[in-house]
Amino acid sequence: MDKRKTIGSRKVTLCKIFWSAFMKGWLSLGLISLCLALSTQLMAANSDADKKSTPVNRLDFTYAAFDSPSLDKLTTFFGYTRNLSSKSNLNLRLSYLESRFGLSEGAGIGDSTVTWSYLPNFKLSAGPWVPRIVGSGVSVMLPTGNEKQGRGLGSTIVTPFVGTVIPVTETLSIVPNLLYAYSIDPIFTGNDVRVGLLDLGLSLVRNSGWWVNFYLGYIYDFEADNTSFGNRLSFGKRLSNGLGLSAHYIDYESFVPGAAPIATQQYNRLYELTISYSF
Numbered sequence: 395m396d397k398r399k400t401i402g403s404r405k406v407t408l409c410k411i412f413w414s415a416f417m418k419g420w421l422s423l424g425l426i427s428l429c430l431a432l433s434t435q436l437m438a439a440n441s442d443a444d445k446k447s448t449p450v451n452r453l454d455f456t457y458a459a460f461d462s463p464s465l466d467k468l469t470t471f472f473g474y475t476r477n478l479s480s481k482s483n484l485n486l487r488l489s490y491l492e493s494r495f496g497l498s499e500g501a502g503i504g505d506s507t508v509t510w511s512y513l514p515n516f517k518l519s520a521g522p523w524v525p526r527i528v529g530s531g532v533s534v535m536l537p538t539g540n541e542k543q544g545r546g547l548g549s550t551i552v553t554p555f556v557g558t559v560i561p562v563t564e565t566l567s568i569v570p571n572l573l574y575a576y577s578i579d580p581i582f583t584g585n586d587v588r589v590g591l592l593d594l595g596l597s598l599v600r601n602s603g604w605w606v607n608f609y610l611g612y613i614y615d616f617e618a619d620n621t622s623f624g625n626r627l628s629f630g631k632r633l634s635n636g637l638g639l640s641a642h643y644i645d646y647e648s649f650v651p652g653a654a655p656i657a658t659q660q661y662n663r664l665y666e667l668t669i670s671y672s673f
Contacts, residue, residue: 449636449672450477452520454487461663467492468501473526480517485509485526489539497544504539505546516559522630522638522670523605527571530556541582548582551575559597569595569607588616595626603632611646622648636673642666 454473460466473487489504513529527533533553539546557571570593577587595609606629613622624646632638644664 448477448517448519448521450520451475452522452524452670452672454668454670456666456668459665461665467494475520475524475526477518477520481514482510482512482531483518483520483524483528485511487526491539491545493544499540499543499545502540502543502545505535506538507533507535509533511555513559520672522632522640522672523599527555527557528569529558546582547577547587549577549579549587551577551587557593565599565601567597567599569593569597569609571595586617590614590616605630605632613646620648622646630668636671638668638670638672640668640670642668 452473452475454471454475456471456473458469458471460469469489469491471487471489473485475483475485477483485508487507487509489506490501491504492501493499509527509531510533511527511529511531516529518524518528531554533555535547535551535553537546537548537550541548553573553575555571555573557569560568560570562568571591573591573593575587575589575591580586591611591613593609593611595607597605597607599605607627609626611622611624611626613624614620615622624644626642626644628640628642630638630640642665644666646662648662
């Protein structure tokens with residue numbers, strides 16, 4: 395009985411990590427758990443000036459802080475985005491973090507994520523407002539983190555996704571997205587990852603360089619029979635010389651169907667700050 399409680403507790407912790415890291419905003423690295431990660435998806439209409447000098451590369455540095463005593467540890471992400479064409483891009487994301495999952499083995503490399511996305515109805519760039527996951531494609535989380543030292547899940551996780559950007563005005567867009575994450579092998583707890591996410595967002599990008607987006611998400615964990623509702627708020631500013639600064643806030647509620655909400659409600663929050671450079 396105690397062993398099952400321990401595994402259940404670990405699954406709850408993993409859910410917090412997986413949703414937070416992937417959502418950032420959204421696939422996810424490092425501390426990804428059984429609940430998805432959710433993607434940040436944010437698209438923009440480009441101004442005439444943008445079209446003349448469209449960046450094709452972007453470097454990102456992100457610091458993440460979890461609003462939880464058990465997860466409030468060092469978590470940083472290093473990202474690189476490359477436009478393969480005007481309709482597709484490739485993103486690589488590496489994590490550097492302190493050990494989780496009840497272990498204290500110090501800081502080191504965590505799991506990594508490679509994402510390919512395709513969006514035929516927009517001209518993509520690598521500007522700071524372009525998300526890591528946009529349109530349709532596939533994301534693969536690689537088990538580069540040491541699971542025995544508490545910095546990795548111990549399995550490859552594949553996440554195909556389908557989405558688009560629907561323009562409402564020149565600056566406002568509706569961004570729907572559907573994802574399904576599954577692990578090739580069981581993760582270190584012995585459980586499989588089988589998580590679906592339906593995400594609906596609004597994206598506003600101003601020619602002045604300011605952008606903001608808001609997302610509502612519905613997540614279902616097929617393995618744990620657990621449902622989550624959440625929201626994400628992101629905003630940022632494109633600065634001079636290709637620099638961009640953005641902040642992200644993620645909040646979600648998790649509960650088990652059939653149980654009294656007051657007994658199972660769980661609020662999990664994540665704060666992120668990202669500096670990007672496009673060229």
